[in-house]
Every structure is written in C-alpha cells, then in structure tokens.
Amino acid sequence: MEVFSQYMLTTSKFALILLSLAILIRCLRSMLQERYEPETWxxxxxxxxxxxxxxxxxxxxxxxxxxxxxxxxxxxxxxxxxxxxxxxxxxxxxxxxxxxxxxxxxxxxxxxxxxxxxxxxxxxxxxxxxxxxxxxxxxxxxASRTIAGKRFSPAVTLLELSIFQLFLLMQHAFFARAEYLAPIALGFFALMMLQWSCYNAMRIMGRSGFEVETLAFYLSTLGMSVVATSTPGDMYKQILLTIAAVALFLLSGWWLRNLKRTAAVRLPIAVGALLLLTVNVVASDAVLGARNWLEIGGFSFQPSELVKVAYVYVGASTLEKLFRRRNLFGFIAFSAICVMALALIGDFGTALVFFVSFLVISFMRSGSIATVFLAVSGAGLAGFLAVSVRPYIAQRFASWGHVWEDVFDTGYQQTRAMSAAAAGGLFGKGAGSGWLKDIFAANTDLVFAVICEELGLIIGLCAILAMLTLAFFAVRSARNGRSAYYAIAACASMSILLTQLALNVFGSLDILPFTGVTFPFVSRGGTSLLSCWMLMAFIKGADNRKDASFAVRPGGRLRSVVDDPLGPRMAExxxxxxxxxxxxxxxxxxxxxxxxxxxxxxxxxxxxxxxxxxxxxxxxxxxxxxx
Amino acid sequence: MKKITNRAVSVLLIAALVIVGVLTYVIRYVDEGEDWALYFSRLNTEATGQILDRNGLVLASFSPTENLFAEDRATRIANYHVTGDYWGRSGTGVLSAFWQNMRSFSHIYGTTRSNTGSLQLSIDARLNNAAYNSLIGQKGAILICNYKTGEMLCMVSAPSVDPADPDTEPEDGAFLNRGLSAAFVPGSIFKLITAAAAIENLDGVQNRTFYCEGVTDFAGVEVTCPFEHYSQTFEQALANSCNVAFSRMAVQMGQDTMVKYVKDYGFLDSHELNGIPTAAGAYPTDFVGDPELGWSGIGQSVDLVCPFSMLRYVSAIANGGVLVEPTLLLDDEENKSSRLMEASTAETLARMMSFNVAYSYGGSESFPGLALCAKTGTAEIGDGTSHAWFTGFLNDEAHPYAFVFLVERGGGGLTVAGRIAYNVLHTAVRS
Incomplete structure (x- = not known):
C-alpha cells in the first residue's frame, strides 16, 4: 500500500507538470498563433x-x-x-x-x-x-474573420485544467489532515464547477475566446492549493471569494462593453477611489508596518486592491481626449494623490505597483519619454525621502542581497523561502507536504516559494509564464482594439499584475527588496483576488478577435437592436x-x-x-x- | 490607435524584466540551490539513517519523524561530543558536521529523494565510556587514535551532556569539546617540540651534556627547575623534564627557529577532523626577549596547544614522521597522510620518549603490558593550579595508538593524567 501511494504521488507530480505545460502551450499558441484580423468599420x-x-x-x-x-x-x-x-x-x-x-x-x-x-x-x-x-x-x-478558439478548442484546455485540479486534489488527499479533506475537496470541485459554468455561459453567449479565463482559473487553482495547504480552515471562505471574484469579472466585462457608459463614470470612480484611500489613511490601525487593512463588520479588506482597479479605469482614456493637456494633468494629480496616500499608509510595495502602472499609462497616453524620466526621478527622490523617514523600509533595503547574513532576523522569511523552494527541486514534495507554509506570511509574501516547495520549480515557473502569456496577449490584442481606452486599460492592468508578480516573487527570493505585495491570483487574500479578476475584465475588453470576448460587442451584429437592449438606438x-x-x-x-x-x-x-x-x-x- | 498601441511595448519591457529576474533566479538556483536547501536541512530532510560506532553500536538514528540517540544514558553522555545533537547545540559533533552529507540534493529532485544511509565511525563507544568514567567528574579531554590508519578510537570531553534530555540545563562548558575546540597551556609536553627543533638545529645536541643547578638566568629573569638535575644528557634532560636545559636550548636556537617549528608542526593552525574545525594554538610570534623565549620553550609563556594538534604531533612521531590525518570514519578511504617531520627526528624523539617512560615513570612496573612512549606535562596556569597532560603512543604493532590525556586543573601530569591514561590505554589494548 505504501509503495502504491508513493507510486501514485510520483505519477501525479509528473502529471501536474505535463498538464501545466499543455495548458500553457495551448493558451499561448491559441493567443499568439491564431490570426487576429482587424475589424473593418x-x-x-x-x-x-x-x-x-x-x-x-x-x-x-x-x-x-x-x-x-x-x-x-x-x-x-x-x-x-x-x-x-x-x-x-x-x-x-x-x-x-x-x-x-x-x-x-x-x-x-x-x-x-x-x-x-x-x-x-x-x-x-x-x-x-x-x-x-x-x-x-x-x-x-x-464572417470572413477567424473565429477565436477555432484551432485550439478552449474546451480541451479546460478539460486539461480540470484533470490538473483532480491530480492536485489527490496530492492534497495524501497529506491533508482528515478533518480538512472535505473542505479541500469541495474547494477544488467548486472551482471546476465555476470554470465550466463560466465556459458554458460564454458558449451560450456565442463567445469562444476562453484563454484569459483559463489562465486566470489556472492561477486561481494554484491559489486554492496554497490556501488548502496553509490555512485549510479558510477553504469555504476562499470558495465564496472565488465565486464572487468571477461574478465581478463578468459584471465588469459586461460594463466595459459600452464605451460611452464606461467613460462617463470615470470621475465618480476617481472620487470613490480617493474617498476609499482617505478612509484607509484616517481610520485604519497599524497592521504589521503597513496600515493597509480596513475592518468592517469582522471582514478585513484592503482598499488599495480595489483602488488598483479604479486606477486603471480612471487612467485609461479614449483617443480624442488624449491630446488634451488638461486631461493628463488631472490624471497625474490623481496618481500623485494615490501614491502619496499609499505611502502614508506605509504600503510602499503597492505604491510602487501604482507608480509603474502610472508610467505605463502616462507613456501610452503622452508617448513622452521625457515625462517618464521626470516621473522616475521624482519618484526616486520621494523614495529616498521615504527611506529616510521610515526606518523599516531602509532596513529592508539594507538586508536586500544579504539575507543569508541574518537568517534569524531581517532575512528570516527570505532565507526560509529560498531554502524550501530549492528543496522542492523541479517536481516538488507534493501539495500539502511542505513546511514553508507555516512560516509567517508564507501564503501571501512567500507564495512562489510555497508553490516551488510543494509543486516544484517547473510549476512555479509555469505560474509566472501564465502571467507573461497574459501580458503578451494584452499587448497583441491592444493592436486591434476598437478604442484606445481598452488598449490602455489592458496594458495598465498587465503592468499592475506583472509588477506585483515581480515584487512578490523576486522579493521573496532576495533578487529585489522584500516589499510584501501579493502574487496575483495565487497569494491568499480576498480583496486581492477580487481585484485581479476585475483587472482581467480589462484584458477581455481589448480582445477583439471575432466572437472572442464577452466584454466586446460582436462587430457583425452590432447594429442589431436585440443584441444589446441597453445600448442607445441611433440611426445608422x-x-x-x-x-x-x-x-x-x-x-x-x-x-x-x-x-x-x-x-x-x-x-x-x-x-x-x-x-x-x-x-x-x-x-x-x-x-x-x-x- | 497605432500610435497608442505601439506604446503598449512598454508592458513588454516589464515582461522582459520579469524574464531577466526569472533567469537570475534559475542561475542562482543552479549555482547556490544546494546551499540554500541544505541550510535548513532539518526542515528539508527526508533522510533516514543512523550513526554507528566501530562495533556496530547505534549512537544516533533519525528518520523524518524521529530523532534518537543510544539507549544507554552513560553511552549517550560519553559519546555526546562525538555525535553532537540534532539541534546544533554542539557545533562539533558528527550529526552537525555530517548532516548535510547525509542529505542528498539534486537540482532535479531537490531534497525530495529520501536518502537512507548509515555512517560507521571508528570510535569505540565502550572505550569512550571507560574514558569518560576514568575522568571521575574532572574536566578534561581524552583523544586516542590509530597512528597507522588515522582512525580515532576515543574522543571524550568532560563535562558532557545527555542529548536525549535537552531540557536539563547542562554544566557550564559542557557543550565544548575540549579535545578539538579549545587550546590549553601545554607545559612540559611542549618540550617534545623544543626537542625536535634542537635535534635538527643544534649540532651534536644528542651528544651534549646539559648542566642544571636548578635555576638559569636570562637578563635577570630566572627560569627554575624543581630540582637540580646537575649533569645530564639530552635524553636525560627530556626525561628529567629539565626546564633549565630546554629554556636554554630555545634561547640558543632563537625565536625565529622556534616559531618556524611550532608553525610547521601545525600548532598554530586550525585543522579539520572530517570537516569539524579544531582550535588553533598560540606561541609568541612577535618579537619577545630571551626570558620570554626561554619560558615559551618549556610550554609556559603565552603558549597554548589544542589537544588535537598534540595528537597529530605524537601520531607523526610514532609513525616515523609521517602523519596519517586522524579521522572519525571507519575505513576512511579519503584519509590523507603527509610527512610532518624528518624520519630521523621522529625516530630520535620516539626513542627518547620510550627512555623517558623507563627512566622517569617507572617503565613496565608502572605501566605493565604497555609498550609506552610518552611525556607528561604539568602546566602551571598562573593561579596555583595546573593542567595535567599525558601524551605519547604505544610502540606496539598490534595496538598502534597515539594519545593525548588532559585533565583541566588536574594537578601533576604523571600522577593524575598518567594514571587515567594507564587505565584507559589498558582497556583499549584489551578490547
């Protein structure tokens, strides 16, 4: 029996890797090899x-x-x-x-x-x-354009993902304590149900592009695995959060279909975001150096995560408005307030994420490299001030690159992350069997190492590759976007997600300073999961392949009044x-x-x-x- | 639109930076992954294994779920400085030093391949028990090795710790392995070094006569002997442990020559016993005047000797000048040997040490059944007490053992350390 379970464990390790690679390659080829003919209007x-x-x-x-x-x-x-x-x-x-x-x-x-x-x-x-x-x-x-997903059926990819989830569940079943088996199993089955419901909804709507969703579900699966190993008691919460996140994704995508409506509420959203940050600055207590949590009725949430979505929403702009100076100045002021509020809260990691996103948005809007240089040098100065005012940030910088010299204090988390990640080798120890998960903040800040320890370096790299695939996809979709708004929003979303990923992964591995931001989708954290899925909606909004995205009205049927009862009915x-x-x-x-x-x-x-x-x-x- | 979408490349720039970061990590993983993984090897371990003594007695056994030591408490305590513990409280034990070797790491499998293995030591646990008991509660160290093979038979340091009882607060200094990790005032055993230097540097020293009237004077500072030895040969001077003769020899050779020999014989270096670092000794290397040089030549002054360094030295003397590096592993194939001193010097010293036992210690009447070649030391440490040393070897083909006995603040070299040595060596020869 012992030998048999060992055999099963080994088999499942290889299966997880092969399925991961298959899913990624299918999504990559579908996104990058299929023809993206432009629409003609x-x-x-x-x-x-x-x-x-x-x-x-x-x-x-x-x-x-x-x-x-x-x-x-x-x-x-x-x-x-x-x-x-x-x-x-x-x-x-x-x-x-x-x-x-x-x-x-x-x-x-x-x-x-x-x-x-x-x-x-x-x-x-x-x-x-x-x-x-x-x-x-x-x-x-x-009708002559290529239908998305024609060469690489999204159903097959999703089936691969489902098998991936089953194998992952099997590994958890080996190592999880008996009382947590049921919630863990429920978690993975709920995820499967959710992704297939989502897929069927798309089919009913006549949409066939599902790569973005598949990759997001893939990453969410890894996130589910992290919760299952680190805090299995929170499985039910994680299930509900994932469902809510996907619902918000669909809602946001639907909202983005109407450009006029989207653009019209930018100002209220900007005001709302600023209010949220103000409340955060004023009301929250210090939580572990960064006061970035708000607690309302027993639920804690991170306002800065929601502000990310609002930031992209407000930052993107349609083409004809881009050339108005006043427009950009308003955005710069908005950005400066956001970043300063985050600095006040002490959440410098997120401030940096916003700043990179600001650079991408302002560069896409103005095309001015001089502006970017100015912003970078200004931020450098502000960063210098921040380091001198907040000593714990300086400490993080001081230990950066020297974590092995202080294994029990400033390098505590990073050294353990690096050790555990290396110990996992390429194939991992098995989901649920690691020790790093018990280290402080492992399921958020050290999550890449937790994945590497339990599932192996290859799957860790697959998680990064999934995010990179989304980035390439966003850039490629942007080329054929209908409006600059969608193109900028998709790119801004990706810049946020990539920066977060880089700060999280490389921070925990001592390649960058340790800032404690989350790995999109994978790190545990409710608000973060919601915001990541909502950012995905912006990428769906830029996907203009034929019948690909639910967030884009089909070009051929656009004039049909039946297609969108809410759309304005104008003369053609x-x-x-x-x-x-x-x-x-x-x-x-x-x-x-x-x-x-x-x-x-x-x-x-x-x-x-x-x-x-x-x-x-x-x-x-x-x-x-x-x- | 094209104007805007061309600028989307800025996102690819971030993606490129991510890829650079990933490559950096992969390169570092290949380069340093092993060190990382093994740093927290206790946490990353999948290993199952045991540490045995030369007779197959289990000194420690471990699995991912359990860490065990020898069943018998006396054995655990006597062998603590050999095994160390799983928590690294003693940094010099085999468990600490070999832990990483017992866990394999590969870049493909990480540490996930469970590694089963056992390590057989050259140590005789029963001999260790006898040695530890013979110290009867005194602080000290006993090292015995086979000078032909380098195998360590006995390594004991007292006081010690029961590793299976980590909660009891041990005695002060119990975690220190006095045999490896500390250096002591050598006293008269240092005359073996001065003698070696004299043989090679003072022409005809073996035919010279040394006259001792109980005291000699260097620039107004006296070096004294407990007795007047009067006229004596070189051989007799060592057997008399004559301070006057050896301090004069040191002064005559000069500080540079003395320092060269102390260095060459490895007394100032830290050595390794299967990767366990040992303590370095001390000798006045900066210029000192004749009085200080005289005292340093008889093992006082600032002289400090690590018992392990002394063991290497007497092993080399016993083995015709060739040092077989001591090892804790049974049948250690990687063990190295090298020439530490001239064969003729070693031969002369060996003869002198044998003569010493016969002439001064009562020969086979005091040490029946042992072909003993040895030198005592009673090292005054300035507070009225003295370390008792007894070092040497058995000139016995069947039992080629070199040894160092040290009793901290034990008193007389022969009366305290010599008696313990006799008991322990007798046990070693019998077993």
Whole structure:
C-alpha cells in the first residue's frame, strides 16, 4: 500500500507538470498563433486610394504611426482624429485645435463634428471621402474573420485544467489532515464547477475566446492549493471569494462593453477611489508596518486592491481626449494623490505597483519619454525621502542581497523561502507536504516559494509564464482594439499584475527588496483576488478577435437592436436634412444618400444641432479657397 | 490607435524584466540551490539513517519523524561530543558536521529523494565510556587514535551532556569539546617540540651534556627547575623534564627557529577532523626577549596547544614522521597522510620518549603490558593550579595508538593524567 501511494504521488507530480505545460502551450499558441484580423468599420477614400478604418478611434495624418496614413502636402503628422461611438455615430476631431480640418465644409473644432456616409473630410485642402459600411456588408466582412478558439478548442484546455485540479486534489488527499479533506475537496470541485459554468455561459453567449479565463482559473487553482495547504480552515471562505471574484469579472466585462457608459463614470470612480484611500489613511490601525487593512463588520479588506482597479479605469482614456493637456494633468494629480496616500499608509510595495502602472499609462497616453524620466526621478527622490523617514523600509533595503547574513532576523522569511523552494527541486514534495507554509506570511509574501516547495520549480515557473502569456496577449490584442481606452486599460492592468508578480516573487527570493505585495491570483487574500479578476475584465475588453470576448460587442451584429437592449438606438446613416440647412449640404445629402426608413427623430435633431449654419458657410469656403 | 498601441511595448519591457529576474533566479538556483536547501536541512530532510560506532553500536538514528540517540544514558553522555545533537547545540559533533552529507540534493529532485544511509565511525563507544568514567567528574579531554590508519578510537570531553534530555540545563562548558575546540597551556609536553627543533638545529645536541643547578638566568629573569638535575644528557634532560636545559636550548636556537617549528608542526593552525574545525594554538610570534623565549620553550609563556594538534604531533612521531590525518570514519578511504617531520627526528624523539617512560615513570612496573612512549606535562596556569597532560603512543604493532590525556586543573601530569591514561590505554589494548 505504501509503495502504491508513493507510486501514485510520483505519477501525479509528473502529471501536474505535463498538464501545466499543455495548458500553457495551448493558451499561448491559441493567443499568439491564431490570426487576429482587424475589424473593418468604414472606409476613407483619398484620391484613388481606399483605406479601411479598423478602429473606433483613428488618427488621420502623415505620420507612420497614423491609422489612416495620408501623405500629402499640407497634412500634418497627426492631423485629425476620426472616432465612432457605441451607437455607430462617426465624428471627426481637430485634436490640437490648430485648424485645417473641415467636414462637409464646416470647420471642425476640438469638440468634433459628426460625419456620415459619403461626407467629405477636408484636411488642409486634401479631400477624403468617408464611406460608412452598411450593416449587411459588415456582417459579411466579419464572417470572413477567424473565429477565436477555432484551432485550439478552449474546451480541451479546460478539460486539461480540470484533470490538473483532480491530480492536485489527490496530492492534497495524501497529506491533508482528515478533518480538512472535505473542505479541500469541495474547494477544488467548486472551482471546476465555476470554470465550466463560466465556459458554458460564454458558449451560450456565442463567445469562444476562453484563454484569459483559463489562465486566470489556472492561477486561481494554484491559489486554492496554497490556501488548502496553509490555512485549510479558510477553504469555504476562499470558495465564496472565488465565486464572487468571477461574478465581478463578468459584471465588469459586461460594463466595459459600452464605451460611452464606461467613460462617463470615470470621475465618480476617481472620487470613490480617493474617498476609499482617505478612509484607509484616517481610520485604519497599524497592521504589521503597513496600515493597509480596513475592518468592517469582522471582514478585513484592503482598499488599495480595489483602488488598483479604479486606477486603471480612471487612467485609461479614449483617443480624442488624449491630446488634451488638461486631461493628463488631472490624471497625474490623481496618481500623485494615490501614491502619496499609499505611502502614508506605509504600503510602499503597492505604491510602487501604482507608480509603474502610472508610467505605463502616462507613456501610452503622452508617448513622452521625457515625462517618464521626470516621473522616475521624482519618484526616486520621494523614495529616498521615504527611506529616510521610515526606518523599516531602509532596513529592508539594507538586508536586500544579504539575507543569508541574518537568517534569524531581517532575512528570516527570505532565507526560509529560498531554502524550501530549492528543496522542492523541479517536481516538488507534493501539495500539502511542505513546511514553508507555516512560516509567517508564507501564503501571501512567500507564495512562489510555497508553490516551488510543494509543486516544484517547473510549476512555479509555469505560474509566472501564465502571467507573461497574459501580458503578451494584452499587448497583441491592444493592436486591434476598437478604442484606445481598452488598449490602455489592458496594458495598465498587465503592468499592475506583472509588477506585483515581480515584487512578490523576486522579493521573496532576495533578487529585489522584500516589499510584501501579493502574487496575483495565487497569494491568499480576498480583496486581492477580487481585484485581479476585475483587472482581467480589462484584458477581455481589448480582445477583439471575432466572437472572442464577452466584454466586446460582436462587430457583425452590432447594429442589431436585440443584441444589446441597453445600448442607445441611433440611426445608422445620416438623416435627411430638414429645411433651413445650407443648400450645398442639402444637395449632397440628397444626392448621395438613400435615407433609410428607420431614422429616428432624435438622431436627426442631434445631427442638425451640430451643423450650425454660421459655421458652415463661411469656413467651408475658406477651405476651398486654400485649395 | 497605432500610435497608442505601439506604446503598449512598454508592458513588454516589464515582461522582459520579469524574464531577466526569472533567469537570475534559475542561475542562482543552479549555482547556490544546494546551499540554500541544505541550510535548513532539518526542515528539508527526508533522510533516514543512523550513526554507528566501530562495533556496530547505534549512537544516533533519525528518520523524518524521529530523532534518537543510544539507549544507554552513560553511552549517550560519553559519546555526546562525538555525535553532537540534532539541534546544533554542539557545533562539533558528527550529526552537525555530517548532516548535510547525509542529505542528498539534486537540482532535479531537490531534497525530495529520501536518502537512507548509515555512517560507521571508528570510535569505540565502550572505550569512550571507560574514558569518560576514568575522568571521575574532572574536566578534561581524552583523544586516542590509530597512528597507522588515522582512525580515532576515543574522543571524550568532560563535562558532557545527555542529548536525549535537552531540557536539563547542562554544566557550564559542557557543550565544548575540549579535545578539538579549545587550546590549553601545554607545559612540559611542549618540550617534545623544543626537542625536535634542537635535534635538527643544534649540532651534536644528542651528544651534549646539559648542566642544571636548578635555576638559569636570562637578563635577570630566572627560569627554575624543581630540582637540580646537575649533569645530564639530552635524553636525560627530556626525561628529567629539565626546564633549565630546554629554556636554554630555545634561547640558543632563537625565536625565529622556534616559531618556524611550532608553525610547521601545525600548532598554530586550525585543522579539520572530517570537516569539524579544531582550535588553533598560540606561541609568541612577535618579537619577545630571551626570558620570554626561554619560558615559551618549556610550554609556559603565552603558549597554548589544542589537544588535537598534540595528537597529530605524537601520531607523526610514532609513525616515523609521517602523519596519517586522524579521522572519525571507519575505513576512511579519503584519509590523507603527509610527512610532518624528518624520519630521523621522529625516530630520535620516539626513542627518547620510550627512555623517558623507563627512566622517569617507572617503565613496565608502572605501566605493565604497555609498550609506552610518552611525556607528561604539568602546566602551571598562573593561579596555583595546573593542567595535567599525558601524551605519547604505544610502540606496539598490534595496538598502534597515539594519545593525548588532559585533565583541566588536574594537578601533576604523571600522577593524575598518567594514571587515567594507564587505565584507559589498558582497556583499549584489551578490547
């Protein structure tokens, strides 16, 4: 019997590794090898050239990085921005307010001007004809795109993950104390149920991209294993938290579908985040050096974790707003307050996470390396001050790289983490059989070493690789994103998760100073788990492959009113102009457009309101004169 | 959009840093993983094993769940300084020193491969018991090794500890292995070193006559003998343990020569007994005047000798000048031997030590049944008490044992240490 169980243990160790690798490779290949054709929303005709409009936010200009490249005399590097909203309404903006943009003869300002099928956009005398895509044609175009998950069925990957979970459960069954067997088993079965329900919900919604979820579930499985080994009494809590986290993920993803709605509540969310941090600063007691916990009705939670999500939400921005200085300054002020509040709380690890995310967001928004350098040197100064004011941080820096010289004090946790991690070898001692779990804060700060000790270095590296895969995926998805908002949000989320991972893993291994932030998904911690899953929603929001993400409305069916009852129902084409408009515009509208029957009055009014007669006549002439 | 999404590469920069960190860790794991894993080897262990004495008696046995010692309390106490304990309270025991070797680490399996093994020591636990008992509560150390093979037969330090009873507060200094980890004033046993230097440096010293009127004077400072030895040969001077003769020899050779010999014979270095570091001794190496040099030549002054260093020295004398390094392992194949002194010097010293026993200690009447070559020491430590030393070897093909007996503040070398030595050596030869 003894021999048999040893045999089973050894088999399960190898099985866990093979399954981990299989899951990761499938997700990697699916995410990186499948074709990501861009969506096409409209066309711009410039002379004989026809340019597809692939995003909802496009830069028109002569720069190589312009989405619609017009290399003609008079066209500036970033000349205008062409956007589309959830309802299908196109607008053109003169983002820098330098002039030189006309739409149908109307001078365009910073607030933008509506454009409709057949309209002419004049860039300093270069005439571009805008051609919206009728719905039937778009459906046909969309149908030709590759469906996500076609080559690598997500169901197979999820099945592999389920077997992984069974083997993991089996290992726990070897080592767990009898009274904890039931909750541990329940935990893993609940996780299985949750992931398959989630998968079925996606299938019902007609979505087939499930790699992000699979990787998040994979990491959550490791997190479940950490709880099972370190605090098996908390299994029920962990189950409920995971369910709540996945529910929040779905809710956030659904919320992100509507860009207008998303952008509209940025300010309230920013205010809410600041309030939360203020409460934290004022009300919380010192907990182990960092006062980053709030306790409400017996439940403790970390406000800074939720603020992370809010930070990404507030930090991301749509393209046409990016070019407004005031916008970035507001964000910088918001960031500075967040980081300073965290410093006051004493949570310097999280402050650093925010700062890296700030760098990514501000760089993506401004593209200015000078800004980044300025921020880094400013933060360096602030960090220097922090170290001189808070001696325990200086102590952490002092022991950094010398942990083996003080094994019983400043290097206590790290040396034990390194020793246990090395002792696990490549295959681990078996889930639940380690000793590191009993060291203080092992299931949060030393979690990578706990995984390495019990499941082996290979699975530890797989956990890191899973996060890296998500990062590559976020960057790749961002390229085809509809809006800069989703691209920035996905990248900001990944920067937060990667920075946390780096600080956690390398801090515990004495490669970086020990800061005590969590390993996303894997470290025990309720609020952290919630925030990690919510950050995943931003990545789903950027996944624009055909029918991939529940957080993205399908391109082909976009106009269907049934698809999203909450979405605004707008006219798809330019309405017939009512009386009192300039004859030139009227004639054009009448000549080019066959107005559809389902135009609503509201759309008409809206469109009409923009075309003030005064703006039209005079400035349009100016445009022509310039030509 | 392209403008924005091109900047998404900044995330890949973070990813690249993560990869650099991972590679750093993997390289460090390959490089230092073994040290890390074995540092907390008690926690990481999967090993099962035991430590046996040369006759197969179990001195310690351990498994992932249990740590045991010998069943008999007297054996546990007498052998404590051999075994040490599982908690590292004595840093010089076999358990501490060999612990890491008993746990295998591989980069593939970490420490997860359970390792079963036993280690057989050259120590005779029963001899250790007899030795420990013979000290009858006095502080001291006894070391006996086979000078042909280097195998340690006896290693005892008193007071000692019962490792199976970690809660009882042991006597002061009980964790110290006096044989390995401490150095003492040598007194007259140091004359064996001065004699070796004299043989090689003072021409015709073996044919010289030394005259002792009980006292000699170096620049107004006197070195005295308890008796006037009058006229004596070199051999007789050692047998008389004549302070006058040996202090004059040291002064005549000069400090540089003395220091060279003390160094060459390894008295100033820390050695290793199977990886257990031993204490270094002391000798005036910075310039001192003749009076101090004279005293240092007879084992007083600031001289300190670790009993283990002395054991190496007498082993080499016994083995014709070739030192077989002492070892705690039975049939230690990795054991090294090297020449410590000229063969002729060793031969002369051996003859002198044999003569010494016959001439001064009563020969076979005092030590029946033992082919004894030895030198005593009564090292005054300045507070009226003295360490009793007895060191030497048995010139016996069947029992080639070198030994050091030390009784801390024990009194006379011959009367205290000599008597203990006789009993213990007799037990060793019989067993």
């Amino acid at each position: 409209a066309y711009i005709k410039s002379g004989r050239e026809t340019l597809p409009v692939n995003h909802w936010e496009n830069i028109i200009g002569s720069s190589r990085s312009a989405d619609l490249l017009i290399q003609k005399p008079g066209v500036r590097r970033v000349h205008a921005v062409l956007t589309r909203d959830d309802a299908g309404q196109w607008r053109v903006y003169d983002v820098f307010g330098r002039g030189g943009v006309w739409a149908n003869g109307t001078k365009v300002g910073g607030k933008g001007e509506c454009v409709f099928d057949g309209d002419v956009i004049n860039l300093q005398g270069n005439m571009l004809r805008f051609q919206d895509l009728p719905q039937d044609k778009r459906i046909r175009l969309d 084409k330019r309405p017939k102009l009512s009386k009192g408009k300039t004859p030139a515009a009227k004639g054009k509208a009448a000549g080019k457009n066959t107005a559809p029957a389902k135009n609503t009055a509201a759309a008409k009014d809206k469109a009409a309101a923009k075309n003030t007669p005064a703006a039209k006549g005079g400035k349009a002439k100016g445009g022509r004169a310039a030509k």
